[in-house]
Amino acid sequence: MKRHRKPMIFSFTLFIFLSAFIFAKPEQTSAFSDQVIQQGAVGDDVIELQARLKHIGFYNGKIDGVFGWGTYWALRNFQYEFGMEIDGLAGQAAKDKLTQATEFDKEKVKQEMYGTGSAPSGGNNGGEESTPTSSVNVPQGYSNNDIQLMANAVYGEARGEPYEGQVAVAAVILNRVNSELFPDTVSGVIFEPRAFTAVADGQIWLEPNDQAREAVLDAINGWDPSGNALYYFNPDTATSGWIWTRPQIKTIGKHIFCS
Amino acid sequence: MYRWITITLLTVALISVSIWGYQTNKQKNDLYVQAENEYQRSFHELTYNMDVLNDQIGTSLAMNSPDKLSPQFVDIWRISSNAHANTGHLPMGLLPIHKTEQFLSELGDFTYQTAVRDLDNDPLTEEETAQLEEFYQQSGEIRDELREAQHHSLSDGSKWMDVEQALLNTNDEKDNDMVNSFQAVEETFDTTTEETPENSTTSTETEEHSYKNIAGHDLSEEEAMKEAEKLFGKEDGTDWTVTKSGDGALTPMYSVSYDENGERGYADLTVQGGHPLNLLVSREIGGKQLSLNEGFEIAKDYLSELGFDEMELFQSSEYDQVGIYSFVYEDDGVRVFSDAVEVKVALDNGDITGLTANNYFKNHTERDIPEPAISEEEARDAVNQGVKIQENHLAIIDDNQGEEILTYEFLGTRDDATYRIFINAETGEEEKIEKMTDAEINYNSVI
Numbered sequence: 001m002k003r004h005r006k007p008m009i010f011s012f013t014l015f016i017f018l019s020a021f022i023f024a025k026p027e028q029t030s031a032f033s034d035q036v037i038q039q040g041a042v043g044d045d046v047i048e049l050q051a052r053l054k055h056i057g058f059y060n061g062k063i064d065g066v067f068g069w070g071t072y073w074a075l076r077n078f079q080y081e082f083g084m085e086i087d088g089l090a091g092q093a094a095k096d097k098l099t100q101a102t103e104f105d106k107e108k109v110k111q112e113m114y115g116t117g118s119a120p121s122g123g124n125n126g127g128e129e130s131t132p133t134s135s136v137n138v139p140q141g142y143s144n145n146d147i148q149l150m151a152n153a154v155y156g157e158a159r160g161e162p163y164e165g166q167v168a169v170a171a172v173i174l175n176r177v178n179s180e181l182f183p184d185t186v187s188g189v190i191f192e193p194r195a196f197t198a199v200a201d202g203q204i205w206l207e208p209n210d211q212a213r214e215a216v217l218d219a220i221n222g223w224d225p226s227g228n229a230l231y232y233f234n235p236d237t238a239t240s241g242w243i244w245t246r247p248q249i250k251t252i253g254k255h256i257f258c259s
Numbered sequence: 260m261y262r263w264i265t266i267t268l269l270t271v272a273l274i275s276v277s278i279w280g281y282q283t284n285k286q287k288n289d290l291y292v293q294a295e296n297e298y299q300r301s302f303h304e305l306t307y308n309m310d311v312l313n314d315q316i317g318t319s320l321a322m323n324s325p326d327k328l329s330p331q332f333v334d335i336w337r338i339s340s341n342a343h344a345n346t347g348h349l350p351m352g353l354l355p356i357h358k359t360e361q362f363l364s365e366l367g368d369f370t371y372q373t374a375v376r377d378l379d380n381d382p383l384t385e386e387e388t389a390q391l392e393e394f395y396q397q398s399g400e401i402r403d404e405l406r407e408a409q410h411h412s413l414s415d416g417s418k419w420m421d422v423e424q425a426l427l428n429t430n431d432e433k434d435n436d437m438v439n440s441f442q443a444v445e446e447t448f449d450t451t452t453e454e455t456p457e458n459s460t461t462s463t464e465t466e467e468h469s470y471k472n473i474a475g476h477d478l479s480e481e482e483a484m485k486e487a488e489k490l491f492g493k494e495d496g497t498d499w500t501v502t503k504s505g506d507g508a509l510t511p512m513y514s515v516s517y518d519e520n521g522e523r524g525y526a527d528l529t530v531q532g533g534h535p536l537n538l539l540v541s542r543e544i545g546g547k548q549l550s551l552n553e554g555f556e557i558a559k560d561y562l563s564e565l566g567f568d569e570m571e572l573f574q575s576s577e578y579d580q581v582g583i584y585s586f587v588y589e590d591d592g593v594r595v596f597s598d599a600v601e602v603k604v605a606l607d608n609g610d611i612t613g614l615t616a617n618n619y620f621k622n623h624t625e626r627d628i629p630e631p632a633i634s635e636e637e638a639r640d641a642v643n644q645g646v647k648i649q650e651n652h653l654a655i656i657d658d659n660q661g662e663e664i665l666t667y668e669f670l671g672t673r674d675d676a677t678y679r680i681f682i683n684a685e686t687g688e689e690e691k692i693e694k695m696t697d698a699e700i701n702y703n704s705v706i
Binding site for chain 2: 033035036037038039040041042060061064066068069070073076089134135136137138139140141142143144162163164167180181182183184188192193194210211214217218221222223224225227228229246247248249250251252257258259
């Protein structure tokens, strides 16, 4: 029982504090932090921005906490209608205007976002407190599942390699997708028989870590430490003599990358 | 008494082990047959595809009327894409059948481009007919080799699973008939492609050119380390590892890296001039302290410090406490998409954790940008009426042939979707239309 007392006292104090706050300043509804919100941002400020833009009729998409294109156009149109500079950035002026013109009920919006239950916790540790958003950013032309599949391949092939070696393996997969010598899809390249040892021996089905995922995102966003390679091999375990005849670009960790 | 119990127990054990062994073996064989059948299907389909392709290309050579030719090309395009998919299903990771794949891909490009063209007004040129004849001849050769392989496979009962084994044993690679047939395909192809210079209409995809924007003297390893210190903002005393690239690199470069307090940094610098092509820092990233916008300011300052001028933010995204920013070069108000630079900023303390300027150093040059031949109004009229245009720019993009062209770039919406539309500023044609990817449902958060 003792364990529960502290949080109870805490929430009671919080309640008193909050009600005092509400009674003292009935108009105050804004919870915007002082950041300038720009396209691509995620988090509570974006939820508030979307909810307020929706309240005033500029935004008609889903409130998901990700500043995507829909939010961007809504904000620009809002700035246009209110005679502000149209830059698609939610700076102090835009936030003030929005706060004046609209209402925002955080609890209600959150409930709509996550259904009847409370918002799921976890995900972010430290820093600003925030709840996970109901959507996530994905790079142009890729789904989260594509990223997951590639992360599986990268983890199976290159865990234990330096970070740039993992990015390079992901880059090779993408270089192959773009090459006419290989299948045209990520899954086609990964599951081409005998193309990757991790696929052949089942290591691709290990649970990838966050680093592998980050490496895949970097490769998709344009990083290619492999130097445009189409192949790589581990000189200690290479089974094909042919691979040695390829012009070599560079060695990263245990892998030699070649074109 | 004990003897009999022992004998009975052992007999029972022996029988159960035998049953278990039999079942395991049967399962293994079933899976083996299943895997083999998958390979067999792809292989036989591939040979069938090549048969049909050869016939169809031959037929198209004898055709005269464009109303027949276009559907014929569509058909060839479809079959070649099927065949390409089938090659991807064969265990060829160890045996390159690249010539076959390249043939299929070039044939697909050629037939697609001619099929979508208005052949009434713009009939096949003499070169294109010659190209088609060459495709016909090549497809015939590949078909013959594949038929031979198919014959071996059917008459000797050779298995793809054995091919895998043969390929894994580099020493007796030559012993397998099927491997030999495929190598024969590669070899015949080598001789045929050497005789005929590559036709410019077909090789559009692998347009590689050297780096246009690197200048300066060649750096020594010590100088490369100095450059790296500047780039990472490191003091003297960092323990750098420097390696030089091999023959396959598009431009010679140094790769420098360090490991320090659980942080690893890596960068590629060109030997000539020491330009940074890639930079990556990997470390644990703590809780978010900075907004995406503050990270943008840091990224912008970093770029101007490194001497990238006139860079304009084109896209930004936040992923797990990291901000990723794409900049494009702006030449007198014209956005040049091929001169892109990406910067990664850790949003816990604002450190730069990544930079890639590979495209910038590869493509950036002094450009002589012409005045657009059509007005913005005329370009707007060329956009689908259902799209509400929200934003516009002038932009330089690469067309299908890899040539840079001046376009009007329109960002517009149709219902909830956002599109990026490029209208050629000279001809008024739609060059490219992209639907912008929006945020995806976070499946982890759905309760």
